[in-house]
Amino acid sequence: MGGYLPSSAAERAGMLHELGFSDECQLYRDVPDGMILEALALPDGLSELEVSREMRSIAAKNVVYRSIFRGAGAYNHYIPSIVKQVTSKEEFVTAYTPYQAEISQGILQSIFEYQTLICELTGLDASNASVYDGATAAAEAVAMCCDKKRPRALVAASVNPQVKRVLATYCEGYGHPLQEVPEKDGRVDPEALAALLTPDAACLVLASPNFYGLIEDAAALGGMLHAAGAKLILSVNPIASALYKSAGELGADIAVGEGQPLGMPLSFGGPYLGFMAAKAELMRKLPGRIVGETTDKNGNRAFVLTLQAREQHIRREKAGSNICSNEALCAMTASVYAAAMGQRGLTEVARQCHAKAEYLAGRLARIGYLRRHSGAFFHEFLTGTPIPAENALAALSERGILGGLPVDGGILWCTTEMNSKADIDELIEVLKGVRA
């Protein structure tokens, strides 16, 4: 049995004796008698070799697809080796939150660099140090906007259903009514939005690209919101942001999103990365940690957690959010990924994602998988199917290919730079060969 205890039984007995005790139970004298366990009903501990075998045998029960055409909130991108190497450094992995600034400049500077990265990608002025994921980022953004005068929040129906579920749960907790704005041809219906923009509406959560991969007319919708005194919360894809108009350029007040594409593996859903950026005047409403630049008494550049008086450990029940631990190591991962790809590299990733999606869409259309929506899309799109979707996907699965996500209306496909032309052509050949 392991336990990583340096002390031997003899050493422990010695320490106990020094304290004047003969048995460890005496340390638990405040615990009522009947409560102390005989033993947990669990097996005894295993050696490292046994644990390794056991965990590997569990992992072997998962199918590791070699060719992935599914997105819907989790994207298969290439992760440069330098990213994995840097983020495995023991100092970064094992350090605590950088409350003691003098010995945490490495972590603090890395968060400051991450905050700068997010501001650049979103085109906004202020970023926090991360929240749990894109869905909770959207929920926290809603909390930033709602108040007594404007308690109602709106969300576009075309937003990822998982994000909508989290928004509903958070809004129920806060007591903010949440309403969906219906879609038309896969995008927000502006007329429906106009009808819902009453004076008590605080904000709209809009995604662009949205769940169907479509680019929404965010600038126009933002204009409608601002005219009604409401705010635009835009959920964006960080890779797409290198190429497409930034949230700031589109007039968003707050940008949120899922940062997983920036160097985090698929990980069966986590840990991922929620990023949040806002216009300067909303900076003090941002939840979570924020790193600021200052100097020490010798004039050296110094980074420090700042604006802490917003946070739970100081404001307690009056804090805007309860967030304490966030996704710091994932934020560092995003920084290293952005550094490794660079401005040209990240733009190239976005271009390849889009070009491959256009190529796949074209080839799918010719075999009867027609796009359900019209208009511009980033790297995902929804098609109908000439045969039952499960049959198509089963055939692909047999060949080690994870096809698009089956949804109402068909299959939601995704391509990234990881899908080679050969992969795409292979997928088409397999689908051609499937009987109904």
Next chain:
Amino acid sequence: MKLLFEKGAPGRALSILPKLDVPAAEPEAALLREKPARLPNLSETEISRHYTELAKRTHGVNDGFYPLGSCTMKYNPKIDDEMAALPGFAGIHPLQPAEDAQGCLEVLDRLRGMLCEVTGMDGMTFQPAAGAHGEQTGLLTIKAYHKHRGDRNRVKVIVPDSAHGTNPASAAMAGMTVVSIPSGPDGCVDLDALKKTAGQDTAGLMLTNPNTLGIFDHNILEITRIVHEAGGLCYYDGANLNAVMGVVRPGDMGFDVVHLNLHKTFATPHGGGGPGAGAVGVKAFLKPFLPGPVVEKTESGYRFTTPAHSIGAVKAFYGNFLVDVRALAYALTLGADGMKLAATTAVLNANYMMAKLRGAFDMASGEVCMHEFVMSLEKLKKETGVSALDVAKAMLDEGMHPPTMYFPMIVHEALMLEPTETESRETLDEAVNVLLQIRERAYSDPEGVKACPVKAPIGRPDEVAAARNPKIRYAFPE
């Protein structure tokens, strides 16, 4: 030290991607960014050296003693990281068909089984990404339970004033009002105050036991009984579980809901502030309200289901899965015997340090403490002007991470030490010596102590300037 954005030169890049192998398809011009994102142009050499320098300016558990009270900075086993990096875990898409992800569902199911046994609970969700997230989830579950019973008056959560700030903040996020009750000087719940406060508007009580002074509240059964009698539920903040893992179970103390900090008790690494995992366990009657989906074991394998009256979801997908993988590897390594030994050794180590420091410092944690203890430096401050903060900064010069400062708020000039079980006797002795030396120096050379740290990469930062004029991103030269 320069930022990434201040390094590099135009034209520098890594060579990561092959050329595009399908026809180019430029999006229409109106959709394109006007101003490009100003990302750096670096070589791999520069990136490697940049992060090596940053690592030198970071103190990890691998660098030295890290006795942060309430954080359980125990050693992070490397086998756990290796298992989390297996392609069979890291490469799995969360929306793969369940039959292609049976290993992932097995991880969640087996971890649930083990942690329910440890905590005395019947059901569990791994969706929350942190302890505070777990608290919010647990309170939403309690709220949903009362609403389902048709009781809409239960809007108050009782929280002792010694509680961690996340407790009241989480209650607010769940739409509840916080009622603070005083703790006694030993941090234990004032039973009379609790009896007066618990009533028909009580949704529940949030408590950690041992409390934030490192003391096990021996009235715990009475406390949970009082709340249950008033119709409320009892929520256990699992931040201090390391004291009692394998020895006492929150479920046996009368708690209905529990959150665990896997990044504390179950040794998953802190990552500089996350990712963590705040698993939430519940008694059987609350299982229908948990966020979904949850894993169910059937004859034909594992599958996901959504609880009948689920509160919804608190995060996309299933939680920080790779953190759960690490926790399972750790739980398998420790087993029943190892878990109990970890807890009793953590408690032993804390008492050992406390006994050696008792003559020199005032202890707020009583004669015997649990896994952590709190000392008050109020007397030292009065006599020398040297505060808890100054002592903490002086520890930095000795290569040690200081303990938690100024928490809990009910103790003045508090330092909270949690050595954990993964430290040797020599390390504890050395830490004791460092603290005793600093104390001596406070009397003989208080200005010297107040000037600390002098050996760290920077001296004390100007936090007032940072808060008055926040500079929270690099300002590119225009």
Next chain:
Amino acid sequence: MVTPENLKYSKSHEWVEFLPDGAARVGISDYAQHELGDIVFVNLPAEGDSVTAGGRLADVESVKAVSDIFSPVAGTVRAVNPDLENAPEAINQKPYEAWICEIEGLGETEELLDAAAYQAFCEEAG
């Protein structure tokens, strides 16, 4: 500790100046600013907000703490001090000049002390 004679004081350490036009100006005392330490930000109310006597008016942040400021009078906020946005430290430097807001339409007031009584109250508090 400075305690101007022409002002009134609440037991929660706010000062009030009753203006000739019937409105009131509110700030915090020298004792209060000293207890708070370096002020980094003031969360001001909005013009038009109504306040009650003893109700929360604003809050003041230092690096490690937040403190509520309570209104000594009931009424409506007619102005907030714009200087405090960029120079909150003015409250530390000149607490009786760096007013926080002006309130009109006065109703109830809290129990207010004159300078001597307030000084004695602070000395007792120690």
